[in-house]
Amino acid sequence: MANERVIPWQPTVIAGPKQALLVTPETAELMIKKAKRPLFILGPLVKEDPLRTYATKIAEKWNLPVVTTADAYKPFYEKGLNPTAYGVVEIVNLLKDPEWQGVDGKGQHDLVIFLGCIYYIGSQGLSSLKHYAPHLKTLTICKFFHSNADASFPNLKDEEWFKYLEKMGEVG
Amino acid sequence: MIVVAPKPKSEPKKFKDEFWKTKDIKISIRDIVEKDGEREVSEEETPIGPTPKPHVTDLRSWDMKLLSRYEPFYAPFCDMCCLCTFGKCDLLNKKGACGINSEAQQARIVLLACNIGTAAHAGHARHLVHHLIDELGEDYPLDLGLNIDIEAPITRTIIGKKPENLADLAETLNYVEEQLSHLLSACHTGQEGSSLDFESKALHSGVMDDLAREVGDLAQIVTLNMPKGDGDAPLVEMGVGTIDSTKPVVLCIGHNVLPGSNVMDYLDETGQEEDFEVCGICCAAIDISRYNDRAKVVGPLSRQLKFIRSGVADVIIVDEQCVRTDVLEEAQNKNTAVIATTDKMCLGLPDMTDEDPDVIVSKLLNKEIEGALILDPEKVGEVSVKVAKILSPEREKLKLLPELDEVQKMAAECTECGWCTRVCPNSKPMMEAVIAARDGDFSGFEKLYLNDVCYSCGRCEQECERELPLMSMLAKVGEKLAKTEKFNIRAGRGPVQDVEIRRVGAPLVLGDIPGVIAIVGCSNYPDGGKEVAEMAKEFLERNYIVVATGCGAMSIGEYLDEEGKTLYEQYTGDFDARGLVNIGSCVSNAHISGACIKIANIFAKKPLEGNFEEIADYILNRVGACGIAWGAYSQKAAAIATGVNRWGIPVVVGPHGSKYRRLYLGRTDKKENWKIKDLRTGKIMDGEPAPEHLIYAAENMEEAIVMTAKLCIRPTDTGKGRQIKLNHYIDLYKRYYGRLPPDIHLFVRNEKDIPITYKKDVKEILEEVGWEPREIPQEPSLMGMDGD
Numbered sequence: 001m002a003n004e005r006v007i008p009w010q011p012t013v014i015a016g017p018k019q020a021l022l023v024t025p026e027t028a029e030l031m032i033k034k035a036k037r038p039l040f041i042l043g044p045l046v047k048e049d050p051l052r053t054y055a056t057k058i059a060e061k062w063n064l065p066v067v068t069t070a071d072a073y074k075p076f077y078e079k080g081l082n083p084t085a086y087g088v089v090e091i092v093n094l095l096k097d098p099e100w101q102g103v104d105g106k107g108q109h110d111l112v113i114f115l116g117c118i119y120y121i122g123s124q125g126l127s128s129l130k131h132y133a134p135h136l137k138t139l140t141i142c143k144f145f146h147s148n149a150d151a152s153f154p155n156l157k158d159e160e161w162f163k164y165l166e167k168m169g170e171v172g
Numbered sequence: 173m174i175v176v177a178p179k180p181k182s183e184p185k186k187f188k189d190e191f192w193k194t195k196d197i198k199i200s201i202r203d204i205v206e207k208d209g210e211r212e213v214s215e216e217e218t219p220i221g222p223t224p225k226p227h228v229t230d231l232r233s234w235d236m237k238l239l240s241r242y243e244p245f246y247a248p249f250c251d252m253c254c255l256c257t258f259g260k261c262d263l264l265n266k267k268g269a270c271g272i273n274s275e276a277q278q279a280r281i282v283l284l285a286c287n288i289g290t291a292a293h294a295g296h297a298r299h300l301v302h303h304l305i306d307e308l309g310e311d312y313p314l315d316l317g318l319n320i321d322i323e324a325p326i327t328r329t330i331i332g333k334k335p336e337n338l339a340d341l342a343e344t345l346n347y348v349e350e351q352l353s354h355l356l357s358a359c360h361t362g363q364e365g366s367s368l369d370f371e372s373k374a375l376h377s378g379v380m381d382d383l384a385r386e387v388g389d390l391a392q393i394v395t396l397n398m399p400k401g402d403g404d405a406p407l408v409e410m411g412v413g414t415i416d417s418t419k420p421v422v423l424c425i426g427h428n429v430l431p432g433s434n435v436m437d438y439l440d441e442t443g444q445e446e447d448f449e450v451c452g453i454c455c456a457a458i459d460i461s462r463y464n465d466r467a468k469v470v471g472p473l474s475r476q477l478k479f480i481r482s483g484v485a486d487v488i489i490v491d492e493q494c495v496r497t498d499v500l501e502e503a504q505n506k507n508t509a510v511i512a513t514t515d516k517m518c519l520g521l522p523d524m525t526d527e528d529p530d531v532i533v534s535k536l537l538n539k540e541i542e543g544a545l546i547l548d549p550e551k552v553g554e555v556s557v558k559v560a561k562i563l564s565p566e567r568e569k570l571k572l573l574p575e576l577d578e579v580q581k582m583a584a585e586c587t588e589c590g591w592c593t594r595v596c597p598n599s600k601p602m603m604e605a606v607i608a609a610r611d612g613d614f615s616g617f618e619k620l621y622l623n624d625v626c627y628s629c630g631r632c633e634q635e636c637e638r639e640l641p642l643m644s645m646l647a648k649v650g651e652k653l654a655k656t657e658k659f660n661i662r663a664g665r666g667p668v669q670d671v672e673i674r675r676v677g678a679p680l681v682l683g684d685i686p687g688v689i690a691i692v693g694c695s696n697y698p699d700g701g702k703e704v705a706e707m708a709k710e711f712l713e714r715n716y717i718v719v720a721t722g723c724g725a726m727s728i729g730e731y732l733d734e735e736g737k738t739l740y741e742q743y744t745g746d747f748d749a750r751g752l753v754n755i756g757s758c759v760s761n762a763h764i765s766g767a768c769i770k771i772a773n774i775f776a777k778k779p780l781e782g783n784f785e786e787i788a789d790y791i792l793n794r795v796g797a798c799g800i801a802w803g804a805y806s807q808k809a810a811a812i813a814t815g816v817n818r819w820g821i822p823v824v825v826g827p828h829g830s831k832y833r834r835l836y837l838g839r840t841d842k843k844e845n846w847k848i849k850d851l852r853t854g855k856i857m858d859g860e861p862a863p864e865h866l867i868y869a870a871e872n873m874e875e876a877i878v879m880t881a882k883l884c885i886r887p888t889d890t891g892k893g894r895q896i897k898l899n900h901y902i903d904l905y906k907r908y909y910g911r912l913p914p915d916i917h918l919f920v921r922n923e924k925d926i927p928i929t930y931k932k933d934v935k936e937i938l939e940e941v942g943w944e945p946r947e948i949p950q951e952p953s954l955m956g957m958d959g960d
Contacts, residue, residue, distance in 0.1 A: 016251025016262050044872055070871035074910035088871050093245050093837050118871050124247035124830040131248055131274050
């Protein structure tokens with residue numbers, strides 16, 4: 001099927017007519033560049049290498065404040081990041097409040113990049129932000145297409161996904 | 173002649189108008205008891221609180237207090253509403269044709285789910301009570317023995333009356349059904365428009381569910397002589413390996429005990445009890461084994477399709493709730509006879525209730541009928557046994573599952589399209605398992621089989637373009653593993669005894685026992701059932717009281733330590749620190765909120781009757797209880813969780829729980845949300861986020877364990893109690909996050925709260941954040957705050 005890459009990874013998470021915009025590493029980078037207050041959310045599915053390294057490099061390259069969900073804090077702290085730990089539902093709850101001052105206390109974020117949250121709970125969180133957080137955009141760079149995000153990578157095979165992430169973390 | 177009841181000469185007194193609701197007025201009604209023709213006034217005066225038999229809006233002010241502290245967090249599962257012909261309406265940043273917005277629609281669906289759950293329990297309870305009154309009469313007493321005086325804490329609090337007999341239980345159900353009808357009505361298009369009011373109704377529905385469950389379980393405990401709060405209830409065999417498939421096997425699936433208990437009775441009456449295997453899946457298993465400990469438990473819901481496919485059962489009896497709706501088709505493929513037994517699930521089968529049992533047996537065996545609907549449980553007992561006896565030797569010749577070499581051949585047909593994995597609710601590697609099996613390596617299937625990592629929903633099969641029977645392939649590979657699955661579970665004991673409450677009331681409220689952890693719910697686990705046992709073990713080792721029901725209780729029993737012992741063998745069944753208490757089935761969940769209510773009553777002397785808000789306020793602020801519904805999937809689970817939330821008990825659900833669309837989350841950054849009133853001094857003061865959330869979805873087990881420990885913290889903990897609770901919280905946080913919890917300062921009121929082991933580290937954090945000691949309230953409460 002030609003469009004298999006943009007059918008949500010779990011196809012029944014399709015929620016309605018609005019679908020995520022398909023992005024490549026280049027367009028994802030443009031979104032990050034354009035953002036004034038981006039936030040990088042890292043979930044437990046990327047806490048092991050090589051994904052941990054790819055994620056860390058992206059955070060470092062773009063100087064992104066990082067939130068970890070579930071038990072992803074420890075591996076990323078050990079990798080040299082200084083993340084803030086929240087439950088995925090807790091951080092989404094904070095992000096949907098336009099008055100929240102962000103992880104650094106300097107103001108609400110305008111772009112949230114998700115990587116490595118469990119697909120279906122991630123999808124629910126993205127749905128929440130789609131409905132109730134018009135003040136920010138969501139981008140997912142998981143290996144799965146997330147239709148509830150504003151922008152998402154397509155469904156990818158591991159090798160392809162690793163290349164995408166590597167590219168986003170390359171300096172220079 | 174039409175007989176009309178005489179009209180009363182004067183208007184009956186209205187007990188529900190505003191005058192009677194004034195909080196300072198206590199009405200005292202003496203129970204009039206008629207015994208042996210003599211009328212006597214009961215000794216005890218029963219003070220009635222402000223809200224006996226509350227109507228939908230009567231507890232709204234309490235709900236709004238909860239909802240302002242724990243604001244609903246909505247995660248739409250669907251952007252659209254498809255409930256009326258105006259639609260479909262897309263509610264993404266838009267209102268629907270009826271004017272509803274997205275928040276209200278989510279809350280409406282939650283209310284609908286709670287109502288469905290409540291109706292399932294109320295229907296179940298009504299069926300039981302109706303049948304038992306027919307059999308035993310409405311005066312049949314509710315006698316729970318010498319150790320339980322507060323036999324129905326939920327009924328007492330909500331209805332305002334001590335139920336004495338089956339007729340009183342029926343009366344409680346009248347009230348539940350009336351409320352349910354109003355609540356369901358509110359879901360109709362063009363009724364409620366506020367998400368918060370939908371939530372208040374969902375909370376009311378949850379408490380109606382609580383009542384219905386209490387009625388259902390009390391009815392079956394007293395009439396069927398199930399254990400009445402016995403800590404040493406017998407151990408019951410559990411697991412596929414305990415079932416002797418050379419005997420005729422009758423399998424019961426569902427939740428209603430009556431068909432299964434009648435099978436046991438018929439076997440006893442005919443002296444065949446040793447010649448048959450009677451087993452169950454889901455709560456029917458738990459309740460039949462509470463009735464007769466010879467009945468065996470196959471396991472939780474996650475076993476259903478695998479076990480049916482294994483063909484072990486000669487007869488399948490289905491009753492109600494959580495039964496696979498394609499059970500007839502699946503059973504027919506294995507030449508297993510199916511008997512449906514309740515109005516909830518007739519499966520298109522002919523109604524044979526009034527037929528002679530031998531005629532039904534003959535028609536079933538001769539395949540004149542596809543299966544039978546038999547609404548008389550006694551007849552179900554006789555027919556199922558007779559059919560199984562004849563069918564069993566015939567079925568022995570049947571080839572029930574493919575051979576392993578056939579599994580390998582089937583696997584070779586896989587096109588590697590990957591859709592089996594994509595449609596798996598947990599994205600489990602089914603395709604990899606098939607690819608490996610192609611080369612004769614069945615380890616992938618084995619990993620999926622063990623601990624129900626694959627809970628056999630069968631969605632993968634539906635998607636397979638080669639129509640591979642993936643569940644049968646899984647069942648075949650698991651066949652040899654299944655033989656070693658020999659576990660046990662302590663029979664569901666029912667309510668917690670009053671004497672146990674007296675013993676643990678003080679240490680629980682003061683914090684010396686760090687909490688009551690209720691492991692409940694279904695088996696929609698993110699990564700198999702073993703995690704549930706691991707969580708139970710973690711909290712048992714830490715001195716918590718662990719109570720369990722339903723599929724959760726079964727999953728706990730499926731874990732063996734190095735010596736081959738289950739947790740039920742290692743820990744006592746007492747409601748005490750390090751006790752592992754199997755309360756019973758889904759309906760028995762009522763005894764968990766019941767135990768918390770009894771702490772308020774027995775330990776703190778709070779009157780129950782009509783006194784909901786004071787009791788819930790007490791539980792929220794003082795009783796360190798927290799539920800874990802790791803695999804909650806059903807509407808019943810939604811109703812149960814919402815019900816316990818209204819009593820002030822927080823719940824952690826697994827990641828699939830996020831699909832319920834709504835959580836209640838607290839915000840620690842909003843200090844004003846945690847204000848409380850100290851009832852001792854009348855002062856409004858800063859409180860603490862304890863408990864921080866009311867219903868929370870965790871992404872994985874590690875997060876759930878840490879959050880559960882945190883959600884047991886209560887404002888009334890003594891310094892020693894708080895130290896104990898924080899010690900567990902810090903210890904677990906350090907284990908899974910590698911550092912001290914960054915929010916620890918929120919839970920340290922003064923230096924006496926700091927656990928000695930972590931004194932230095934905690935003090936460093938306190939210094940960093942500029943912490944200052946806080947005043948500790950004597951009687952923290954949400955009552956008497958704004959809005960009252």
